[in-house]
Amino acid sequence: MLKWTIIFIVLAIIAGILGFGGIAAGAAGIAKVLFFIFIVLFLISLIRGKKVV
Structure with missing residues (x-):
């Protein structure tokens, strides 16, 4: 998920x-x-102590 976020940020910077x-x-x-x-998924995984994804 974080990988896609970084990809879209880079795409936004290049397009800008x-x-x-x-x-x-x-x-x-x-x-x-x-x-x-x-x-949100990261916080849920911290609270549960398990990997959510």
Whole structure:
């Protein structure tokens, strides 16, 4: 999950540099959502003491 977040962040940065504002905003939004999902799963796994995924 964190791997996909990093991929979308890099995609957003590259799209922003090249001037594709809409694509950069979309990729950044997807990266933000994936990051928060990753954080929630990580916290659940810490609480349960097991690997969630």
